[in-house]
Amino acid sequence: MTAPHIQAAIQKKMAEIQTPFYLYDQGTIQAQATRLKEHLPGFEFLYSIKTNSFLPVVKTVLGCGFGLDAASLREVQAGVDCGLSRRDILYSAPGKTERDIRGSMDHAILIADSLHELALINRIAGERGICAEIGIRINPDFTMDSDHGAPGKFGIDEAQLFSCNLAQLTHIRPVGIHVHARSQELNAQVLRRYYANMFALAERCVQKLGMEMQFINLGGGLGVAYSTEQDSDLDTALLGQQSAALLQELRAKLGENTRVIIETGRYVVCTAGTYATQVVDIKESYGNKYVLVQNTLNGFIRPSLARLIAGYLPEGAAAKANEPLFTKMDAFDFALLTDEEQTEQVSIVGNLCTGADSMAANIRLPRAKIGDILTISKAGSYAYVLSPVQFSSQPVPGQFLLTTDGRMEECSCAAR
Ligand SMILES: Cc1ncc(COP(=O)(O)O)c(C=O)c1O
Numbered sequence: 257m258t259a260p261h262i263q264a265a266i267q268k269k270m271a272e273i274q275t276p277f278y279l280y281d282q283g284t285i286q287a288q289a290t291r292l293k294e295h296l297p298g299f300e301f302l303y304s305i306k307t308n309s310f311l312p313v314v315k316t317v318l319g320c321g322f323g324l325d326a327a328s329l330r331e332v333q334a335g336v337d338c339g340l341s342r343r344d345i346l347y348s349a350p351g352k353t354e355r356d357i358r359g360s361m362d363h364a365i366l367i368a369d370s371l372h373e374l375a376l377i378n379r380i381a382g383e384r385g386i387c388a389e390i391g392i393r394i395n396p397d398f399t400m401d402s403d404h405g406a407p408g409k410f411g412i413d414e415a416q417l418f419s420c421n422l423a424q425l426t427h428i429r430p431v432g433i434h435v436h437a438r439s440q441e442l443n444a445q446v447l448r449r450y451y452a453n454m455f456a457l458a459e460r461c462v463q464k465l466g467m468e469m470q471f472i473n474l475g476g477g478l479g480v481a482y483s484t485e486q487d488s489d490l491d492t493a494l495l496g497q498q499s500a501a502l503l504q505e506l507r508a509k510l511g512e513n514t515r516v517i518i519e520t521g522r523y524v525v526c527t528a529g530t531y532a533t534q535v536v537d538i539k540e541s542y543g544n545k546y547v548l549v550q551n552t553l554n555g556f557i558r559p560s561l562a563r564l565i566a567g568y569l570p571e572g573a574a575a576k577a578n579e580p581l582f583t584k585m586d587a588f589d590f591a592l593l594t595d596e597e598q599t600e601q602v603s604i605v606g607n608l609c610t611g612a613d614s615m616a617a618n619i620r621l622p623r624a625k626i627g628d629i630l631t632i633s634k635a636g637s638y639a640y641v642l643s644p645v646q647f648s649s650q651p652v653p654g655q656f657l658l659t660t661d662g663r664m665e666e667c668s669c670a671a672r
Pocket of ligand 1: 304307325348436438439440475476477478479519520521522523580
């Protein structure tokens with residue numbers, strides 16, 4: 257159910273612009289960020305800007321005291337433009353180019369993702385006559401679910417790292433570690449066990465590599481309840497309580513100064529976002545009712561993508577999550593902003609020249625009229641940034657931040 261103040265803001269904005277848009281609620285973002293900070297004292301937080309790079313949203317999260325998890329040179333630049341210092345921008349991504357490293361070295365803490373990157377950063381730092389303090393992304397001997405490692409493209413395998421002679425790389429000084437095991441975890445116990453494994457990994461790095469551990473970056477994973485029937489909210493209070501003892505032990509072993517960092521995008525912005533579009537046609541075909549709206553998969557791809565994935569599954573099989581593109585079926589709530597009380601079964605489809613632009617099939621909604629506004633929930637994370645907004649040259653959806661004092665902020669700059 258969309259909150260009344262958000263409904264009112266959506267109606268007003270749609271009357272003005274008559275094209276689809278995202279509305280992000282600043283109050284929700286601040287509440288989510290504040291909850292994390294209150295429930296998990298002793299941790300630092302980085303905003304994973306890849307989740308939603310709309311500048312007023314980014315500034316809202318940073319305004320809550322978050323640093324930045326950047327995954328590209330442009331994301332590093334966005335952090336710099338927002339006034340963050342090098343200490344508060346951690347740049348971690350596989351496949352960084354020489355240009356990426358040269359352009360970011362002074363502005364962000366680089367996290368080397370491979371043996372090649374270690375050597376490349378060392379060479380570039382050497383040319384500049386400096387010793388760069390960096391982090392290393394590790395592919396550890398555990399995952400969130402098991403005590404064994406798994407092959408993958410991210411980071412350096414733990415065993416490979418421990419057999420390296422890092423001392424010969426005289427222009428870098430590894431001072432932190434980073435692992436991102438997965439996104440969208442709702443079980444506090446699973447996260448707590450993962451954090452314990454991470455702290456043990458940090459200790460192994462200190463013992464085997466002689467690292468001065470300035471930071472342990474635990475990556476993301478804080479999940480959001482997508483399906484109100486099947487999911488429960490992540491219990492951040494429990495996670496905080498259970499992690500407090502772990503933190504205490506860690507600090508007793510490694511000292512008080514090690515920064516323990518959690519990255520998150522989804523947790524702070526997902527539920528703050530609503531996608532709004534308008535009904536442009538209504539049809540019946542062979543007994544089925546179709547409500548056509550503007551900009552479906554080209555405006556907000558994830559509902560259509562979920563239906564596409566379901567279409568390829570064998571009968572009765574469950575789809576595996578594939579973040580950030582697909583979380584689960586029925587992750588999003590559809591609502592029509594209308595006083596109509598009579599409901600009917602409809603499919604929500606779009607105005608593109610493809611049958612794949614189907615956002616929902618056979619759901620119950622109030623009887624729609626052309627011009628009604630359809631809203632879709634949980635559109636704050638991995639939504640605009642993943643959608644093919646150029647497809648079919650339809651109007652590109654707008655983005656607005658509804659501020660806590662009722663203003664609508666927009667952004668005409670590149671980082672939208
Ligand atoms: C390295 C890294 N950190 C953090 C995140 C964000 O995590 P979450 O989806 O849990 O907000 C991602 C998402 O892909 C990521 O790749």
